[in-house]
Amino acid sequence: MLKENRKKYHHGDLKAALVEAGLAELEEKGLESVSLRSIAARVGVSHTAPKNHFDGLRGLLTAMATDGFRRHAAEMQRGVEDHPPGKARLDAACNGYLRFALENPELFKLMFTSRFHLSDDDALKQAGWASYSVLRDVAHGLDWDKAGAPGGPWRTEWMLWSLVHGYAMLLIDGEIRREDDGAPPFRMDEIMPGFGYFPDVIDNRPKPFQGQRRGED
Amino acid sequence: MLKENRKKYHHGDLKAALVEAGLAELEEKGLESVSLRSIAARVGVSHTAPKNHFDGLRGLLTAMATDGFRRHAAEMQRGVEDHPPGKARLDAACNGYLRFALENPELFKLMFTSRFHLSDDDALKQAGWASYSVLRDVAHGLDWDKAGAPGGPWRTEWMLWSLVHGYAMLLIDGEIRREDDGAPPFRMDEIMPGFGYFPDVIDNRPKPFQGQRRGED
DNA sequence: CCTCCATATTTCCAATGTAAATTTTTCTTC
DNA sequence: GAAGAAAAATTTACATTGGAAATATGGAGG
Numbered sequence: 001m002l003k004e005n006r007k008k009y010h011h012g013d014l015k016a017a018l019v020e021a022g023l024a025e026l027e028e029k030g031l032e033s034v035s036l037r038s039i040a041a042r043v044g045v046s047h048t049a050p051k052n053h054f055d056g057l058r059g060l061l062t063a064m065a066t067d068g069f070r071r072h073a074a075e076m077q078r079g080v081e082d083h084p085p086g087k088a089r090l091d092a093a094c095n096g097y098l099r100f101a102l103e104n105p106e107l108f109k110l111m112f113t114s115r116f117h118l119s120d121d122d123a124l125k126q127a128g129w130a131s132y133s134v135l136r137d138v139a140h141g142l143d144w145d146k147a148g149a150p151g152g153p154w155r156t157e158w159m160l161w162s163l164v165h166g167y168a169m170l171l172i173d174g175e176i177r178r179e180d181d182g183a184p185p186f187r188m189d190e191i192m193p194g195f196g197y198f199p200d201v202i203d204n205r206p207k208p209f210q211g212q213r214r215g216e217d
Numbered sequence: 218m219l220k221e222n223r224k225k226y227h228h229g230d231l232k233a234a235l236v237e238a239g240l241a242e243l244e245e246k247g248l249e250s251v252s253l254r255s256i257a258a259r260v261g262v263s264h265t266a267p268k269n270h271f272d273g274l275r276g277l278l279t280a281m282a283t284d285g286f287r288r289h290a291a292e293m294q295r296g297v298e299d300h301p302p303g304k305a306r307l308d309a310a311c312n313g314y315l316r317f318a319l320e321n322p323e324l325f326k327l328m329f330t331s332r333f334h335l336s337d338d339d340a341l342k343q344a345g346w347a348s349y350s351v352l353r354d355v356a357h358g359l360d361w362d363k364a365g366a367p368g369g370p371w372r373t374e375w376m377l378w379s380l381v382h383g384y385a386m387l388l389i390d391g392e393i394r395r396e397d398d399g400a401p402p403f404r405m406d407e408i409m410p411g412f413g414y415f416p417d418v419i420d421n422r423p424k425p426f427q428g429q430r431r432g433e434d
Numbered sequence: 435c436c437t438c439c440a441t442a443t444t445t446c447c448a449a450t451g452t453a454a455a456t457t458t459t460t461c462t463t464c
Numbered sequence: 465g466a467a468g469a470a471a472a473a474t475t476t477a478c479a480t481t482g483g484a485a486a487t488a489t490g491g492a493g494g
Contacts, residue, residue, distance in 0.1 A: 014441085032332045036482060046443050048483080053441095057482065113326075114390050115249045128392075158384070158393055159408050166383025167375070173331050175345075176375055191376050193410045231472085252450060263474050265452080270472095274451065 015053040017043050022064045026106045062117040062124050068107045069127035075100040076134045093138045094164050094188040101168035232270040234260050239281045243323045279334040285324045286344035292317040293351040310355045311381050311405040318385035
């Protein structure tokens with residue numbers, strides 16, 4: 001029972017404070033320089049204090065990545081609701097995806113680098129799936145994803161996801177050079193292909209695809 | 218003056234041996250576990266010996282990434298030469314891209330993670346560009362990249378690159394689950410969109426890609 | 435007030451990357 | 465060929481890191 005909304009045991013809500021401090025350190029110093037000790041020092045506790053709340057450094061990074069996925073989803077959702085289903089909504093979601101990645105590059109890389117976190121963490125998986133679902137739902141409203149499309153819905157989703165994710169990654173890593181003001185050279189709607197299918201694929205339809213499961217549920 | 222074809226100073230060609238050992242350590246233990254000391258130990262020299270040949274750990278990783286880009290290019294080029302320009306050649310190049318990524322996941326991640334290497338290294342930049350050029354050249358032979366395509370050649374290249382790269386990344390990170398035998402759920406030619414352009418983009422353009430939108434019009 | 439227990443600290447340790455000084459081997463020059 | 469110069473590699477040392485173990489702290493419930 002908390003007497004105030006802040007003070008609890010010794011520090012207060014150290015768990016949340018560590019995640020917040022970790023995110024700040026992350027964008028300030030970069031993924032290579034975040035350390036348990038620097039994060040703990042920022043909060044003002046000893047470097048072993050996080051042990052009571054997280055499973056080591058990777059546990060803390062996992063919580064940070066989970067928070068990242070939630071923000072990521074929110075960033076996509078932001079523009080989605082303003083547009084009716086269709087191309088405009090797709091663009092809005094993709095722009096959100098890209099915007100988040102470019103504004104939080106270190107966090108974005110952390111989210112998608114399994115070596116830094118505990119990939120089988122339940123909260124992380126759930127947040128990751130929720131984030132992906134925003135994109136997925138938008139894609140399902142498009143005409144090139146109508147029932148009967150070869151490969152089923154997974155193919156369309158992953159095609160779209162791969163494109164957006166790859167574009168974000170290449171921009172973050174500097175493989176594709178950005179404009180002087182930091183903007184990508186092409187907007188999402190400019191770099192979005194029609195996502196139609198090559199004639200030979202259409203002709204051979206229906207193709208049997210079966211292995212289309214992801215995290216499930 | 219080398220008395221034999223390899224023996225030079227004390228060890229011989231330590232520089233190449235370190236790169237080779239580093240690549241072995243990389244795929245065996247993963248990117249998080251490679252260390253200067255473990256690589257040096259594998260070669261049988263002290264942990265400070267690499268200092269004479271590389272600029273610290275990042276220098277060594279840079280050399281490894283450079284080697285990775287060369288192999289990457291070779292893997293793409295392998296299938297390209299067997300096919301005439303067109304969709305088949307595109308598939309071959311993309312399959313090479315993907316195959317390399319899935320067979321050398323740790324090296325692939327190293328290549329595209331600027332924080333681990335010295336991004337402004339000349340050899341690295343050149344090898345990276347050479348690798349990209351394989352994909353670029355193939356893309357330029359396609360009909361949806363003919364002169365007049367909106368956005369110019371860069372747009373087409375980056376659209377294609379983003380898709381392949383994103384698919385590879387999502388597979389490596391486990392975001393898109395692979396088959397039990399390790400194969401991706403969709404082959405490259407299955408997940409390749411027509412890369413035509415959305416109507417609102419192409420309507421005022423001379424060269425739309427025919428058959429881009431499946432079944433509807 | 436007193437005990438319990440989650441929380442946090444202190445202390446310690448192995449591993450890492452890097453720098454400096456030193457030793458060993460090879461090359462160059464006479 | 466010998467001596468000195470240069471290159472290569474080792475030894476030693478150090479600051480940082482993540483983590484383990486033992487200890488101290490302070491609020492909750494009796």
